[in-house]
Amino acid sequence: MMRIALPRGRLGAWLDRPAGRLVAAALALAVLAAPIGLVGDSLANLALIGDDFFYAAEARDWPTLCVYLLVPHNTHVVPLFRLWTYLLVQLAGRLANLQSTLATGSYVGLVVAMLAVGHFVARETGRTVLGLAAMAGLGITSVIEPAVVWYSAGQALWAGTAILGALLAAQAWRARGHWWWLALLVLGGVAAPAFWSGGLAAGPAVAAYLWADGRPRCRRVALALLVVGAAAMLLVVALSRRQINETGLIWERHPELPPRPIQAVLLTAQAIPEALILGNLGIDAALTASQGVVFTLALAAAWYGTRRGRGWPTPLEAAGAAVVLASFLLTYYFRGNFSFDSLRTLGWYYTIPQVGAMVFAAAWWAGLDSTATAAKPAPPHPLTRREALAVLTLAAALLVVHQPRLQRRAIAAAPPLTPWEREEFPIPELQYLRARYFASEHAARQHRFLIRLDRARQVALRRGIGRQEIGRVFGRVEAPGMPMQDEHYDALTLLSLPEHGTETNP
Numbered sequence: 001m002m003r004i005a006l007p008r009g010r011l012g013a014w015l016d017r018p019a020g021r022l023v024a025a026a027l028a029l030a031v032l033a034a035p036i037g038l039v040g041d042s043l044a045n046l047a048l049i050g051d052d053f054f055y056a057a058e059a060r061d062w063p064t065l066c067v068y069l070l071v072p073h074n075t076h077v078v079p080l081f082r083l084w085t086y087l088l089v090q091l092a093g094r095l096a097n098l099q100s101t102l103a104t105g106s107y108v109g110l111v112v113a114m115l116a117v118g119h120f121v122a123r124e125t126g127r128t129v130l131g132l133a134a135m136a137g138l139g140i141t142s143v144i145e146p147a148v149v150w151y152s153a154g155q156a157l158w159a160g161t162a163i164l165g166a167l168l169a170a171q172a173w174r175a176r177g178h179w180w181w182l183a184l185l186v187l188g189g190v191a192a193p194a195f196w197s198g199g200l201a202a203g204p205a206v207a208a209y210l211w212a213d214g215r216p217r218c219r220r221v222a223l224a225l226l227v228v229g230a231a232a233m234l235l236v237v238a239l240s241r242r243q244i245n246e247t248g249l250i251w252e253r254h255p256e257l258p259p260r261p262i263q264a265v266l267l268t269a270q271a272i273p274e275a276l277i278l279g280n281l282g283i284d285a286a287l288t289a290s291q292g293v294v295f296t297l298a299l300a301a302a303w304y305g306t307r308r309g310r311g312w313p314t315p316l317e318a319a320g321a322a323v324v325l326a327s328f329l330l331t332y333y334f335r336g337n338f339s340f341d342s343l344r345t346l347g348w349y350y351t352i353p354q355v356g357a358m359v360f361a362a363a364w365w366a367g368l369d370s371t372a373t374a375a376k377p378a379p380p381h382p383l384t385r386r387e388a389l390a391v392l393t394l395a396a397a398l399l400v401v402h403q404p405r406l407q408r409r410a411i412a413a414a415p416p417l418t419p420w421e422r423e424e425f426p427i428p429e430l431q432y433l434r435a436r437y438f439a440s441e442h443a444a445r446q447h448r449f450l451i452r453l454d455r456a457r458q459v460a461l462r463r464g465i466g467r468q469e470i471g472r473v474f475g476r477v478e479a480p481g482m483p484m485q486d487e488h489y490d491a492l493t494l495l496s497l498p499e500h501g502t503e504t505n506p
Contacts, residue, residue, distance in 0.1 A: 015386035024128060024383045027391055028118070031132055032111050034395050035139045035148070038406055039107075041436055042149035045443040046103040049481045051152035056098060057493035059086035064496075080162075080194040081155040095450040095457075095494060099443060102151040109157050110148050114139040116164035117358055122380040123171060124316045125366040129387035131380060133365075133394055137358045140398035142405045143279045144354050146347035153348035159199030160323075160355040162192035166202050167319055170209055174218065174315075175377045182221065189225065193232060198352050201326035203229020205356070208322035212315040260336035267332035268325065269296040270340050275350045276324070276357045282401035284408065289340065303364060316363035323356025410435040446480040449491070453479075457495045466501030467492050 019027075036043075048056065051073065058068040065086045069079045084105070092101035114135040122131025138144070147157040166188030173181035189206060192199025203225050210222040257263050270292030277295065278285045287295065313321070331349050343349065407428065414435035417425065425431045460470065471477075471492055478484065479491035 015389070016384055018382040019385045019388045021382075023385075023388055024132075027383070027388055028132060028135070031136050031139070031391065031395055032114055034136070034399060035107075035110060037399050038140065038142065038402055039145060039148050042145075042410075042439070043103040043107060045436070045439045046099050046106070046149065046151070047439075047443040047446045047481050048099065048102070048479075049150065050483055052102065052150075053479065053482045053491075053494070054489060055082065055085045055152055056089055056102075057489060058082065059089050060494060060496045062086070076155075076197045077193075078155055078195055078197075080191055081158060081196065084158065084195075094454045096447065096454050098450060099447060106148050106151055106154050109154050109161070110139055110144075113157055113161040113164070113355065116161050116168065117355060120164055120168050120171060121316070121359060121362040123377045125362060126378055126380050127366065128380040128383040129391060130362045130366060132383070132391045134358045134362045136391065136395045136398060137280070137361065138354060140395055140402065141280060141354070142282060142402040142409070143275060143347075144351045145406060145409070147351040150348070153351075155196040156198055156348045156351035159192045159196035160352040162188050162195055162199055163202040163205055163323060163352065164355065166192065166206050167209055170206050171377045173221075174210070174213060185225075186228070189228065190232065198327050198331055198349075200229065200233050200330055201323055201352060201356075203232065204326040205319050205322040209315045209319035212313055212318035214312065257337065257339065260333055263336035264329050264332040266293070267336065267340055267343070268328040269293045271328055271332075271350070271353070272296050272324065273299065274340075274344075276353060279350070280354075280357070282405045284405060286341075286344070292340075306364070306368060310367070314363055314367060317360060317367065320356045320358070320360025320363055323359065324353045325356075327352040327356065407432045410439070414438045442480065449479055450494075453491060453494060457497060460495070460497055460501070464502035466498045467495060468499055469501050470495075470497075 054073060057064075058071075058073075059065050059082055065082060069082055070077060088101050088105045089098065092098045117138050118131040118135035120131075121134040122128050125131075144157065147153045166185050169181050169185035169188055172178075173185060185206060189202040192202035207222040207225040207229070210218040210225070213219075258266070266289045270287055270289050273292055273295030274285060274287045277299070278287075312318075328349075332343075335343055411428065411431045411434075414431075415438060417431070417434075421434070425434050456470070460466070471490075477491040479494075482489070482491060
C-alpha cells in the first residue's frame with residue numbers, strides 16, 4: 001500500500017507497529033458512530049413522511065402484512081422491507097414510539113451496510129485499513145443521507161447491503177469452494193431486489209466479480225447468475241406490471257430527450273461525477289450531460305492509466321464498477337423519460353451506486369501498490385498505528401467536508417424566509433438553527449398526534465369499535481406529514497383495530 005513519507009527513526013518505527021486489536025475495534029466503533037455527527041439531528045427529529053405512512057399502515061399487524069407482502073408499492077415488490085417494517089412496528093409497541101423506532105432502524109441499516117462493505121473490502125485486499133476506509137466513505141457522507149433520514153428510502157440501503165451479502169458469499173466460495181456458499185450467494189441475490197428493485201444489480205455485480213477471477217468454474221457460475229438475474233428482473237416486472245402500466249410518470253414522453261437506452265447511458269455518465277465524485281467531496285454542482293460524459297471518460301482513462309498493463313480488472317474492481325453501472329443504468333432506464341434536472345433531488349438513487357463506488361475506490365487504491373499480488377481472499381493484516389491515524393484523519397475530514405452540504409439541504413427544506421426573517425437570520429448558521437427548529441416542531445406535533453391515536457385505539461378496543469365505525473363518524477383523519485393524494489389511506493389505517501367493531505355508534 002502507498003505510504004505517507006515520514007522521517008526515518010523512532011517515530012517511523014513506532015507508527016509501523018501493530019495498533020492492536022483493541023485499538024482496531026475502538027476505531028471501528030468510532031467510524032460506525034461518526035455518521036451521527038451528520039445525521040444525528042435529523043434522526044432525533046425524524047417524522048414520518050410520504051411512503052412511511054403506507055408501509056407502517058400495511059405492517060400494523062400480521063394479517064395486514066400477509067395481505068400486502070407481495071403487493072407492489074410505487075412499482076416495487078419489497079417483501080423483505082415490509083417484514084423489516086413489521087418488526088420495527090412491533091418493537092415500537094405504541095404509535096407514540098414509532099418515530100424513534102424507525103429512526104433507530106434507519107441507523108441500524110447504515111451500520112450493517114458499513115460493516116458489510118468493510119468486511120468485504122478488508123478480506124479481498126487483505127488490509128484492515130482499506131476496510132475501515134471503505135466503512136468511513138460509505139457512512140460519513142452526504143451522498144446517502146436521504147436513505148438514512150427518510151425511513152422509506154432506507155430500502156435502497158438495505159438492498160445495497162444484500163448485494164454486499166451476495167458478494168461476501170461469492171468471496172467465501174472463491175476462497176473455500178463449498179456449495180453452501182453458492183446457496184447463500186443466490187439467497188443474497190434474491191434478497192436484494194426483495195428490499196428494493198434497484199437490488200437487481202446484485203446479479204451483474206456478483207457475475208462481474210466471479211468473471212474477473214478468471215477460473216473456468218467461476219465464469220460458469222457468473223454466466224448462470226446472469227441468467228438468474230434476468231429471470232428475477234422479469235419476475236419483478238411481471239408482479240408489478242399493473243402498477244407500471246398505471247404509473248403515468250413512467251410513460252410520460254418528452255420529445256426533446258433521446259430514446260431511453262441512450263438517455264440511461266447519458267444520465268449514468270452525468271450521475272457518476274456529479275453524485276459520486278463531487279458529491280463525496282461535499283460539492284454541490286449541476287453538470288450538463290456533456291460535462292458528465294467528459295468527467296466519466298476522464299475517470300475511466302485515469303483508472304486505466306494506473307493499471308500498468310495488469311490486464312483484466314481485479315474481482316474487487318469489477319464488482320464495484322458493476323454495482324455502480326448496473327444500478328444507475330437500471331434506475332435510469334425506467335426514468336429515462338426525464339432529464340437529470342428532474343431526477344437530481346431523488347438522492348436515494350445514489351445509495352447503491354455509493355456502495356459500489358466505495359468498493360471500486362478501495363480496489364483502485366489497493367491496485368496502486370506495485371507489490372500487490374492477485375491472491376485469493378484472506379484474513380486482513382493487522383492495523384498499524386500509522387494506518388489507524390490515517391483512518392481517523394479520513395473520518396474527521398469527511399465530517400468537516402459534508403457538514404456544510406447537509407446544512408444547506410436543511411435550510412432549503414425549511415419554509416422560505418420572510419422579509420423580516422431575512423433580516424433576523426442573515427447568515428447560514430442562523431438559518432440552519434431556524435431549519436432545525438421547524439423540523440423539531442413538526443416532529444413534536446406529529447408525536448402529539450400519534451399519542452392521541454394511541455389513546456383513541458385504547459378506547460376503541462375497550463368499547464369494541466372498529467375502524468370503519470370511527471371513519472363514518474370522523475371522516476378522513478389527517479396526520480401531520482401524511483400525503484393527501486391517496487384517498488384510501490388516512491391516519492386511521494395506522495390503528496391495529498378490527499375493520500368492524502361490535503358497536504356501531506361510537
